[in-house]
Amino acid sequence: MGSSDNEWRRGRGYHHGNLRQVLLDAAGKLIEQHGPLGFSLAEAARLAGVSPAAPYRHFRDRDALLSEVARTGFERFAAQLETAWDNGRPTPLQAIENLGRAYLNFARNEPAAYAVMFQTVGENGKELQDMPAADHAFNVLQKATAELCKALPAAERPPSRLVSLHIWALAHGVATLLSESRGERRKVPVSPEEVLESGMLIYLKGLGVLGEGPAGGAGPA
Amino acid sequence: MGSSDNEWRRGRGYHHGNLRQVLLDAAGKLIEQHGPLGFSLAEAARLAGVSPAAPYRHFRDRDALLSEVARTGFERFAAQLETAWDNGRPTPLQAIENLGRAYLNFARNEPAAYAVMFQTVGENGKELQDMPAADHAFNVLQKATAELCKALPAAERPPSRLVSLHIWALAHGVATLLSESRGERRKVPVSPEEVLESGMLIYLKGLGVLGEGPAGGAGPA
DNA sequence: GATCCCATGTGAACGGCTTTTACTTGAACC
DNA sequence: GGTTCAAGTAAAAGCCGTTCACATGGGATC
Known part of the structure; x- marks a missing residue:
């Protein structure tokens, strides 16, 4: 968590910051916890603090995120x-x-x-x-x-x-x-x-x- | 009853026949088609011609069926x-x-x-x-x-x-x-x-x- | 500096899934 | 014939993925 500098907004001027990366990180954590089957896009979104529809601005669907x-x-x-x-x-x-x-x-x-x-x-x-x-x-x-x-x-x-x-x-x-x-x-x-x-x-x-x-x-x- | 001993009714006197085995077979087919992740208990039940709740008379839950x-x-x-x-x-x-x-x-x-x-x-x-x-x-x-x-x-x-x-x-x-x-x-x-x-x-x-x-x-x- | 644009996020909705609950049914046994 | 209990149904709650119309606000343009 040490990134006290403005890393959270470097990509471009997002609303959230860099949601794309945050979602990927959240996915990693969830998959580690519940196995790759237990991974849920909705939970990743929740963990990132966004609505369940937000991920679809960055990934075509669940499989696309997993592919990434x-x-x-x-x-x-x-x-x-x-x-x-x-x-x-x-x-x-x-x-x-x-x-x-x-x-x-x-x-x-x-x-x-x-x-x-x-x-x-x-x-x-x-x-x-x-x-x-x-x-x-x-x-x-x-x-x-x-x-x-x-x-x-x-x-x-x-x-x-x-x-x-x-x-x-x-x-x-x-x-x-x-x-x-x-x-x-x-x-x-x-x-x-x-x-x-x-x-x-x-x-x-x-x-x-x-x-x-x-x-x-x-x-x- | 004339104990004609038909196989489709051998386990004991079921309603359906031998739903348990039919579900296992259906699961096999579905997993082959859609991969083990794409398997759905509901679809197996549909394929067996029973309601989505019927499998729960034979398996504790989805994982139990897969385990079998x-x-x-x-x-x-x-x-x-x-x-x-x-x-x-x-x-x-x-x-x-x-x-x-x-x-x-x-x-x-x-x-x-x-x-x-x-x-x-x-x-x-x-x-x-x-x-x-x-x-x-x-x-x-x-x-x-x-x-x-x-x-x-x-x-x-x-x-x-x-x-x-x-x-x-x-x-x-x-x-x-x-x-x-x-x-x-x-x-x-x-x-x-x-x-x-x-x-x-x-x-x-x-x-x-x-x-x-x-x-x-x-x-x- | 005001305005417009469009990427990014929201809310609500649809259908499907799992699982539980209360109920119905009917075959087997006496 | 009547009782019982395994086996099936219907309905509902809660989750998920996905889509749609809509909101928002940062950056480019003038």
Whole structure:
């Protein structure tokens, strides 16, 4: 709340200030609290102190607002993945593990955005795929796997797109199945990070990208 | 009454017949059509030819009906996985590939159930985990990975629960990210089955379970 | 500085949804 | 035949999304 300067009116001279952004923030809070299904446009409006019809001056409908939440989410997601990858430094292996951790961190820190990105949007195949921000995020992963695959002799080098799909699927699966709200946590007293990292290590060993470091990633003792 | 024992009236002497099951079927159809969010109890009742209040004689509320859809879905899921695994025949490797295909087949053939199982249920961490049927499905996977891991020297054998989580996450990720309604399909002209199978092969090779068969699972040409 | 314009917000309304309440019905049992 | 109780109905309250006509006031124009 520290924005004591006149941020609340910077966009242009609105009536409310910058209702558009306020609604997006309110949506984030509500989705975090009640899940992306429990989100209601009316409640967001109430939380922003405007009438239920006001949001329609800024978003075509409820789905459009949710789409925007997803879009900005993908942008932050891509940026964080890119930062974590850091152009493969210090080493591609270390970097891709950082990338995996960044993936899970995003899913944990922004559950609302993550849920909307991969759940609400594209619910019944409506209108998700034309989202350049999502492509950007995936491209970071693809860039990383391509760099990794360069260490392989071309003969046994699988298409790097396939490799990035494997890693994406693994990361998404871990993030989804072991998210904090899910019950598997009790029976699986292991952190998502541990699961993803060990899984990636085994996978990368199978790929041939891995001298022979921590064999299996779960060596006992 | 001549106990003609007609099926449409078998449960007990209902008014409608077997409304409970009819509602569950209607829910399945509607969820397939409009996605699990677009499902409406009222529409299901209309489709079953009863008043909007009738479902409340059979389900506590909307979520209870959805939970039941998820529960029966998990039962079929577990059964199909078990059949595919077939106690590790003909060979554990072949069997676990069958299991992967069965996973994707279920997600494709019963998108409504799959979506509800992993999406609607447990939306905001409400009440999903006490679902024995879900445990049963996971146990099939765990049994399979345990069998697989037996081929490994105990020294480098990771906890089989961890291995089953890896495979589950990979399968779930592939099923989710590459489902037919998703747009990635265009850019990734490769079937989910191919992605999952190649991913599993690479992973299993990394595990050490894999003589040296199809290296990488994506040998060019 | 007065005036006009149009983006932005309001209020009221429609239809649909979920859920509860009081009621009706009719099959099963004695 | 009469009673009972599960199963269905009707009506209503309260929420939501969405649309419409209308109000308002900040900024551009003269």
